[in-house]
Amino acid sequence: MEIATLAPLLLVVLFGSLALGLWVGFALIAVGLVAMLVAAPAPASLVFATKVWGGLSVWDLTALPMFIWMGEILVRSRLSSDMFSGLAPFTARLPGRLLHVNVLGCALFAAVSGSSAATTATIGRMSLPELRARGYDDRMAIGTLAGSGTFGFLIPPSIILIVYGAATEQSIARLFLAGVLPGLMLAALFAGYIMIWATLNKDKMPPAEPPVGRREAFRAAARLLPVVGLILAVIGSIYLGIASPTEAAVIGVAGAVILASATGALAWADFLESLRAATVTTCMIAFILAGAAFLTVAMGYTGIPRELARAIGAMELTPYALLAMLTVFFIVMGMFLDGISIVVLTVSIILPMVTAAGIDPIWFGVFLVLVVEMSQITPPVGFNLFVIQTITGRDIFAVARYAAPFFGLLVLAVGLLSLFPGIALWLPGTMLSR
Amino acid sequence: MRRTLDRLYEAAIWLAAATFALIAVLVLLQILGRLADRAARFLDFPPLGLTIPSLAEIGAFLFTGAVFLGLAGTLQAGSHVRVKLLIQALPDTAAPWLGAAVCAAAAALAGFATWSSALQALDSLQFGSVSYGVIPIPLVIPQGVMTAGLGLFCLSLTDAMVTLVRGGAPAHQLAETRTEAGK
Numbered sequence: 228m229e230i231a232t233l234a235p236l237l238l239v240v241l242f243g244s245l246a247l248g249l250w251v252g253f254a255l256i257a258v259g260l261v262a263m264l265v266a267a268p269a270p271a272s273l274v275f276a277t278k279v280w281g282g283l284s285v286w287d288l289t290a291l292p293m294f295i296w297m298g299e300i301l302v303r304s305r306l307s308s309d310m311f312s313g314l315a316p317f318t319a320r321l322p323g324r325l326l327h328v329n330v331l332g333c334a335l336f337a338a339v340s341g342s343s344a345a346t347t348a349t350i351g352r353m354s355l356p357e358l359r360a361r362g363y364d365d366r367m368a369i370g371t372l373a374g375s376g377t378f379g380f381l382i383p384p385s386i387i388l389i390v391y392g393a394a395t396e397q398s399i400a401r402l403f404l405a406g407v408l409p410g411l412m413l414a415a416l417f418a419g420y421i422m423i424w425a426t427l428n429k430d431k432m433p434p435a436e437p438p439v440g441r442r443e444a445f446r447a448a449a450r451l452l453p454v455v456g457l458i459l460a461v462i463g464s465i466y467l468g469i470a471s472p473t474e475a476a477v478i479g480v481a482g483a484v485i486l487a488s489a490t491g492a493l494a495w496a497d498f499l500e501s502l503r504a505a506t507v508t509t510c511m512i513a514f515i516l517a518g519a520a521f522l523t524v525a526m527g528y529t530g531i532p533r534e535l536a537r538a539i540g541a542m543e544l545t546p547y548a549l550l551a552m553l554t555v556f557f558i559v560m561g562m563f564l565d566g567i568s569i570v571v572l573t574v575s576i577i578l579p580m581v582t583a584a585g586i587d588p589i590w591f592g593v594f595l596v597l598v599v600e601m602s603q604i605t606p607p608v609g610f611n612l613f614v615i616q617t618i619t620g621r622d623i624f625a626v627a628r629y630a631a632p633f634f635g636l637l638v639l640a641v642g643l644l645s646l647f648p649g650i651a652l653w654l655p656g657t658m659l660s661r
Numbered sequence: 662m663r664r665t666l667d668r669l670y671e672a673a674i675w676l677a678a679a680t681f682a683l684i685a686v687l688v689l690l691q692i693l694g695r696l697a698d699r700a701a702r703f704l705d706f707p708p709l710g711l712t713i714p715s716l717a718e719i720g721a722f723l724f725t726g727a728v729f730l731g732l733a734g735t736l737q738a739g740s741h742v743r744v745k746l747l748i749q750a751l752p753d754t755a756a757p758w759l760g761a762a763v764c765a766a767a768a769a770l771a772g773f774a775t776w777s778s779a780l781q782a783l784d785s786l787q788f789g790s791v792s793y794g795v796i797p798i799p800l801v802i803p804q805g806v807m808t809a810g811l812g813l814f815c816l817s818l819t820d821a822m823v824t825l826v827r828g829g830a831p832a833h834q835l836a837e838t839r840t841e842a843g844k
Contacts, residue, residue, distance in 0.1 A: 244766070247759065248748045250741045253767045275774060276781035280804065284725040287718040289688075292681045292724070316671040470692070472718070506678040507740045510731035514741060517728075565742055607746060617841070640839065 230534050237262055237531075251568045255518030259525035267528035275521050282520025282614060283513060286473065288393050291477030294384040297461075297483045297507035298340030303497045304487035307353040308432065310335065313451040316444035319436060323425035326363060326371050327418055329354055333375035334414045334577055335451070338458040339479070340379055341386035342508070343566070343603050347376030347614045355618060362433030364461050367424065369615060373626055374417055374633025376601035378612045380566060382410035383462055384476065387566055387599055390516060391592045394523075394574040398467045398589075399472045401655040408650050409640065413597075416636045424632075443502070452490075457482040466658055468495060510649045512567055519571030526575050538581035550645050553577070554598060554638070561602020565610055567600055593651040601637045604630040666820055667737070667832075673813055674734025680727035684720050685829040691716055715794030722792070722835035729810025739836025757825045760834065764822035771815035778808040 240261050240628055244254040256275075264272040309333045318327040332350045340346055351372050357369040380387045383403035392399040425432055437449075461479045464470035471480065487493035526532055538547065573595060581591055603611040604627060612623040612630075620628070644650055694711030702706050713719075735741055748756050748763075782804035786791070791797035819832035 241801060243742050246747055248743050248763050250744055250767060252741065252745045253770045256708055256770050257766075260770070260773070272773075272777045273782055275777040276804075276807075279774075279778075280725065280781060280807065283728060283801070284721040286721045289684055289720045289724045293685060293688075293728075294683070296685070474688055477685050478692065480685055502678045502682060503674070506674060506681055506731050507735050507738050509681065510674075510677065510728055510735040511742060512739045513728040514732055514735070563744065566740065606676070608744060613841070 230529065230531055232259075233262070233265060233529055234531055236265075237529075243354070246565070250514075251565070253516040254513075255515070255522045255571070259518070259522040262522075262525040262529050266530075267525065267527065268428065269528070271525075274524060277526045278520045279517045283472070283517060287399055288290070288389070288513070288516075290384075290399065290472040290476045291386065291389050292509040293480055294341045294474060295386065295499060296390070297384075297476060297479040298342060299501035299504045300343050300480065300483040300487055300493065300498070301336075301339050302345060302349050303501055304645060305337075305490050306339075306486075307332075307349045309447075309450045311353050311357055312447040314448075314643055315436075316439040316447065319438065321422060322430070323418075323421035324436070325358060325361065326367060326421045326425070328358075328413055329371040330375045330417045330421065333372070333378045334382060334410070335454070335458075337378035337380075337382035337547050338462070339384075339454065339483070339605070341384040341389070343377050343379035343600070344610045344614050346379035347372060347611045348618070351375065351618045359458055361436065364428075365422075369619060369621065369626055370629035370631075370633060371417065371421060373604050373611050373615055374628035374636065376412075376614070376639070377603045378410055378413065380600055381406045381413065381593070381596050383407060383456075383465075384472075384479075385596065386512065387596050388592060389472070390512065390567055391570050391574070391595060394519060394571060395482075395517065395588055396444055396594065400468075401589055401658065402592050403462070403465060404655040404658055405589050405651040407654055409593055409597065412508070412643065413637070413640050416448075416640060417508070417633060420632060420636060429526060444497040453486050465555070469660065472511045489490055490560065502557045515567055515571055519575055522571075523575040532576050532579045535576065536583045539580050542582055544584075546584055546586060548646060549581075550586075550594070550641075553581075554641055557595075557598040558601055558605065560608075561598065562604065562605045563608050565608065566599035566602055569602060570595060581609060587648070587652065588657060590644075590648050590651050594641065597637060597641050597644065601634055604634055669813065670733045670737050670817055673730045673735075673810070677727040677731035677782050680723050680730070684723050684727075687713055687716060687720065714799075715796045717794050718794040719796070719798070722798065723833070724812070726806035728805045730825070732810055732814040736814065736817050736821070737832040737836065739833045739840060741833075745837070753786075757828070757830075760831075761822050761825035764818050764825060764831075767816035770816055771811060771818055775808060775811040775815050778811050779802065781809050783796060 237258050241254060241258045244257050244319060260271055314328045314331050315325055318324055321327055327521050329350060333346050336346045336350055355368060355372065359365065383406050385406055388402040388406060389399055392402045457479065460482065461475045463477065465472060465475045481578045497657060530575060557569060582588060606623050606627045612626050616623050691713050696707040697711055748759055751759060782801050785800040785804050790800045792800060821833060824831040
């Protein structure tokens with residue numbers, strides 16, 4: 228069959244099965260199966276098992292359950308309530324005051340958790356009731372949370388970057404380090420926006436909180452020190468090349484268990500529950516990865532990714548024009564698909580075209596994460612929106628409206644990252660490799 | 662019957678969870694062994710050489726096995742990702758039928774996956790394929806677990822389809838509704 232008829236057929240199968248409510252992993256398998264039956268000389272039966280087996284039995288992927296588990300343990304600890312009391316006194320003098328707790332809290336929590344939904348839920352359950360009780364503008368409180376919650380994917384450890392690294396055979400350690408500076412840049416952009424907004428909208432800010440004594444403030448902040456230590460140990464050991472990502476993650480799990488049980492917050496039942504939750508999330512992600520492993524090979528047989536790369540190459544776009552085009556494409560995809568599905572579809576179909584254009588695959592991983600972060604806050608399908616709808620009872624379209632300025636800042640961050648690729652590539656370049 | 666099936670899914674996912682915990686313990690032992698070696702060298706003792714041979718390979722096999730064992734339980738927990746816009750928009754009379762059709766399609770695809778995986782495991786058994794590492798592991802063991810997990814997944818999807826056709830609400834649907842309502 229000609230590519231001109233095959234490609235639309237596959238698109239119909241993909242989006243048709245997704246729209247009907249077929250699980251994402253199965254939709255990928257279905258498209259792969261149709262592609263194999265129509266275009267491949269090899270029997271699909273053997274290819275499926277070989278590629279899925281080969282794609283999943285990869286040592287690097289064991290970092291996935293470990294990092295998820297570490298986050299699940301800390302979610303069940305007293306970390307989130309400590310976070311509010313520990314961070315709040317230090318934001319009191321900034322314009323926007325406690326609104327910054329959302330940004331700082333999410334950035335800190337993102338450094339122990341690889342998931343945006345977990346980051347949003349944990350920080351939101353603690354900060355939104357506090358902010359509302361103190362009379363902060365609801366729209367701004369919800370918007371900052373929805374935006375900052377997306378840090379979970381960018382600031383290492385990042386589930387999305389593990390998935391991308393495993394699927395493209397890039398170093399996960401380097402990808403993690405590439406995410407650090409863009410993550411901090413994004414946090415600075417969000418904090419800057421809050422300051423400007425608060426200065427322009429003084430009438431919407433509640434009266435100042437009573438000042439907290441210096442000693443009390445430091446005592447509250449000191450409770451966050453063990454977690455900061457854990458973050459430095461996990462990221463630092465990867466940076467120094469002492470530990471592989473899996474080893475760093477296991478250190479993180481052990482540290483999280485010690486921290487949580489030392490504060491008396493982790494009962495045996497919570498421990499088991501955290502393990503079960505990590506298992507469920509890992510199986511969910513791994514099943515999508517399995518579908519993607521099969522789809523990637525099937526797509527290779529059809530020749531569509533090669534053709535696409537050639538067609539784009541023939542258009543002689545500048546890298547900026549190509550990236551702008553891809554950004555728009557991903558934003559549209561992100562309205563309907565979740566982050567991991569976007570990443571695996573990209574790897575199957577778009578990556579050959581990107582590498583042909585001479586774009587660094589590590590840099591592209593960070594670019595992809597930023598775009599995937601946008602997909603978390605665009606309706607009708609955006610996981611951060613679902614989480615916040617659950618916490619606040621506002622419908623997802625309202626939450627998306629409040630989050631719109633932060634969506635704009637994410638687009639700005641993509642622009643900055645494209646103009647200055649060093650923001651992502653400098654830190655991994657200085658890494659002490661083994 | 663209902664109870665037996667639910668227990669089966671639950672047992673499989675706990676086995677998966679225990680396997681992930683086992684990976685963590687093995688990696689932790691490896692790190693402690695390395696630290697002990699460093700300490701020994703620092704104190705001028707001969708290194709103890711406490712390493713776990715072929716950990717990377719064994720860990721990858723354990724991971725793969727665990728993932729497939731957990732698939733059915735993850736479905737029961739309503740955690741496999743899907744787009745529910747259309748199913749939610751349909752009237753209550755039509756939605757279960759679309760749900761059942763989707764389950765049937767998924768069960769068929771899972772059946773294909775199980776069959777394909779079984780062929781691979783049989784191949785490994787016939788040719789006696791083993792892994793490359795210091796400890797040669799017969800590949801039929803992890804590949805057999807993968808087949809069993811996929812088979813169980815197929816069973817759980819068929820189970821959900823039958824429940825929907827009979828007018829009931831399958832576990833994954835109840836769990837999805839619970840998550841949307843905020844637990």
